[in-house]
Ligand SMILES: [Zn+2]
C-alpha cells in the first residue's frame with residue numbers, strides 16, 4: 103500500500119489524526135508520519151540499552167565466568183538485558199561500570215541510603231546518620247508526617263544505645 | 264489487615280476520579296520503586312521455591328505493617344486470564360506481572376491498599392515494585408507516598424543494596440534509586456497543531472522518555488502520552504521527580520497554548536469535531552477500542568475547552584477502563600468475538616454517556 107500523504111513511498115504505519123475536523127486513520131510512510139508528529143521510533147530504554155550492550159563484549163571478546171551465585175552467563179545477560187541476582191553486580195562489575203555510566207551518565211548512587219535491619223554495630227552509626235539525612239530532607243520538603251516518624255525512630259535508636 | 268483479594272469491583276479505580284491537579288490535561292501520575300531482597304535470585308531467574316519464599320516473606324512484612332486501610336492480595340497464579348486482564352486494564356498491575364509467559368508457578372502477586380493509595384507488585388521482574396497512582400498531576404506527593412512505604416518495608420525486609428550502585432535491580436536500567444515516575448498526559452492540541460514532534464524530541468533531549476498509553480508501538484491512539492524519567496542512577500530521588508515535574512509542567516503549558524490557538528483560529532471546526540465525536544460515541548452501535556479512544560480524546564478536549572458540559576472526566580476515564588476487551592468479557596461472563604466486543608463496547612459507552620446527560 104502506498105503512503106496516503108506523499109503517494110510515493112510504501113506505507114509503514116497507521117497514524118490516527120484529525121484533519122479539518124475529521125478523525126482519520128491514515129496509512130503513512132515513516133517520513134510523512136513523522137511530519138504529522140507521530141513518534142515513529144519512540145525511545146525505548148531497554149532497546150537502546152540492548153543495542154549498547156551488543157552481542158559481544160568489547161575488546162578481547164572473552165566472556166567472563168558465569169555468576170557463581172545464580173549461574174547466569176554474560177551471554178544470557180547480553181541477550182535479555184537482565185541480571186540474575188544481586189551478586190551479579192559484583193561479579194560482572196568490570197563490564198557493568200562503563201555500561202552504567204553510559205546508561206545513566208553516572209555510576210554512583212546518590213539517592214536514599216539503606217541499611218538493612220539486623221546490621222552490625224558499626225552499621226548502626228551509619229544507619230543513624232542516614233536517618234538524620236532523611237530527616238533533614240523530610241523537613242526541607244515539608245513532609246512533616248515522615249519527619250515525625252523519623253524523629254521517633256532516631257530517638258528510639260539513640261536511647262537503645 | 265491482609266485480605267485475600269476477591270472479585271474485583273471498584274478497586275484500582277482511585278486514579279480515575281478526574282478531579283486532580285491539571286486534570287483537564289493530565290490523566291494520572293505514577294511513581295514506582297524497584298526493590299529486591301538479599302539472598303534470592305531475581306524472580307525471572309529464581310527457582311519456584313525461591314519465588315514462593317519471597318512472596319511469603321513480603322506477605323508477612325505487609326502483615327506486620329499497621330495500616331488503617333486493609334490490604335488486598337491477589338495471587339496471580341490463582342486468577343484466570345480475564346481476571347488478570349482486569350488488573351492490567353485498571354493499570355494497577357503490569358503485563359510483566361500477570362503474563363502471558365509466567366506459567367502457573369510464578370508466585371507473582373499484587374498487594375493493593377483498599378483505599379487505592381498504594382500497592383506492591385511481588386515477583387514481577389524485581390521482587391518488589393512499590394507503586395502509587397494518583398489522578399491528575401502530582402509527582403511530589405505521589406513520590407512521598409511511595410517513599411514512606413519504602414521506608415517501612417525497608418525496615419522489615421533486607422533489601423539488596425550496593426554502596427556504589429544503590430538499590431540493585433534485575434535490569435541495570437532501573438538500578439540506583441529504582442525510581443520511575445511517569446505522568447500520563449493528553450495532548451490533542453500539540454498533535455493537531457503538529458507541535459508534538461518537537462515537544463517529544465525536546466523531552467528526549469532532557470533525559471526523559473515517552474510512550475503511547477498502552478505502549479503498542481508507533482501508533483498514536485487517543486493522543487495520550489506517558490512521560491517518565493529515563494535514568495535512575497546518579498541523581499537523588501527528589502531531583503528525578505523535580506525534573507520530571509518541571510518538564511511536564513512546561514509540556515502542559517505548551518498544550519494549553521496549542522488549545523488556545525485552535526480555539527482562536529478554528530473555533531467552529533473544533534466545535535463541530537468535538538460534537539461529532541460525542542455524537543458517534545453517544546449513538547454508535549459498534550466501536551473498536553481505537554475508535555473509542557480517539558473519539559473520547561476529542562470529547563475530553565471539548566470538555567476542557569468548555570465546548571461540552573458533559574460527560575464528566577471520570578466517566579471518560581472509566582470508559583477507557585471498562586471499554587477494554589477484558590472488562591467487557593468479564594461483564595458479559597464469557598469471551599467475546601471482535602464484533603461482539605465492539606457491540607458491547609458501544610452499548611457500555613452509550614449507557615455511561617446517557618447517564619451523564621441527565
Ligand atoms: Zn509518505
Ligand SMILES: [Zn+2]
Nearest residue numbers: 169172187190
Ligand atoms: Zn548472579
